[in-house]
Amino acid sequence: MPPANAAGRPSATPSRRGRGIRNSRPVTSEPPTALDRALDRYLRHVSIERGLSANTVAAYRRDLASYLGSLRARGVTTPEGVAEADVSAFAQQLRTRPDSPLTASSMARMLSSVRGFHRFLLEERLVPEDVASDVKPPKLASRLPKAITIEQMAAVLDAAGGDDLQSLRDKALLELLYATGARISEAVDLNVDDVLGVEEGSADVVRLFGKGGKQRIVPLGSFARAAIDAYLVRARPILSVRGPSTPALFLGLRGQRVSRQNAWLIIRARAEQAKLGIEISPHTFRHSFATHLLAGGADVRVVQELLGHSSVATTQIYTLVTADTLRDMYTTAHPRAR
Template sequence: MAEASALQVAVDRYLRHVAIERGLSVNTLAAYRRDLAAYSRFLDSQGVDTPDGIDQSHVSAFAVHLRTREEGALVASSLARMLSSVRGFHRFLLGENLVEADVAADQSPPKLASRLPKAITVEQMASILAAVDGDDLQSLRDKALLELLYATGARVSEAVALNVDDILGDEHGAAEVVRLFGKGNKQRIVPVGSYARAALDAYLVRARPILSVRGPSTPALFLGIRGQRVSRQNAWLIIRAAAGRAKLGFDISPHTFRHSFATHLLAGGADVRVVQELLGHSSVATTQIYTLVTADTLRDMYTTAHPRARG
């Protein structure tokens, strides 16, 4: 086996650093690894195999390569992410005194078009939740899952990763809060509203005990028909089927529940920093995009309702 180059050793050292120091998720770390592997291959094609052999022209040439490569230019969001990985790597090299200057500091990422999250109305959400009403095992589970998503703003990946012990109850055992594990395995506690509490209690009492004996013993909260943990793909299919039965006339994604949770809270007067905590955002700036959605809704309502709002 060929000995790793000094550049590859530095890349591996950086990946270990971000994994340990920043607690990145497996998926995020895999993206960093792919980005820097592409960067390393490009540098190798330029005859560069050491960190101190990279200069500003190499970083700029790599950015041009990503925009003009034969297999197709990267979309702006992918280009921005890849260049962000490169800039982070070079900051690390400087911080570890492996190089004398950050040669990627002046490399600006492409500007991304502002995309507001898609949220549905309270009435549309109610129609989706009503579409999973029923007393059979699957309906009881689907109702509990969708009510929980809307009540907590959980990501679908967080919801399907829940174990029974993550539902924390009051002195009578009724669900009161849920313990969610977000990106980087960061924990947050989110209250559970009355509708979600009722749906969870019904599922835990009337459906999960029956489902659990159909498969191997598992602490998973949401179980499939064969007793296994519900997957993200299963959850997506449940959401799509419910939206179809609700006859909304358009498709929704699993993240629609999270977007709607945030938008409806802000529209109801919740403080943006409270919503930040509930969503598990590390920066309030990420949460503030939902205030734009709310402002758009208020403007539309004003234009429609006020007698002197229209020319």
């Protein structure tokens, strides 16, 4: 387990973040090229200086390893040797690859990785110009986030009712996800001391650590407070002695921190128990949190802060969902709407 900082949170140590930057180049007998070294430098930059998660850095590594493979096949081995035609050729390869066609979103992600890499090369003065600036990713279809109704959410939360250790834990986790709109990674990374007010006998707010380590404080509603209090008093002390000492808030039945994969399984199992007839994911809770708040009259900038979005434009997509709901209600109810 990584060393903890003063708050008991696992630190973003080089060894932990190293998982995102290790083995950045494909396994090959050839010595590393100048481009390989520039890529290693870029991945260290996004991991350490920009504070991106290990998963995000790993995605950059995969995308850019493919890109460097394309450049190597064209005889390009140095940053200054890359031309706009080389970048365009890689983009064309992504569009026409016959073996495993990419979705538009995957292509956009890979080209975004390439553009970010070349911006870094320019900023570090490793190249005289950004040869990827004019390469455009494919346009993505606008997809509205999927939320479930308040009644469906209540059914899922009720499905976790029970007095056994697992039910107490599941109820606390699901209530927290819906009460705060937390990403699943933010929820499973919580430590006990991130739930503020426990010392006074009741959890009032939670401290979430979002992308790039950005911290935000989100209030807990009465249902989430009651579920977390019950879990902390009646379940966590028993679970904690089953495994190694950890400050983690949510523990598995063997006393270890609940993983993202386990949280997915918890949500899937409770949704099946509730007989919703639809598949839901951890992000369903986040989408429903935002949609229900806006439908209830919350200001979009307040929801932005609660979600931890850096731009209000990201949050405004949820207003389209509530507008669609209003339109459907209007069409159904108004005598001259049809």
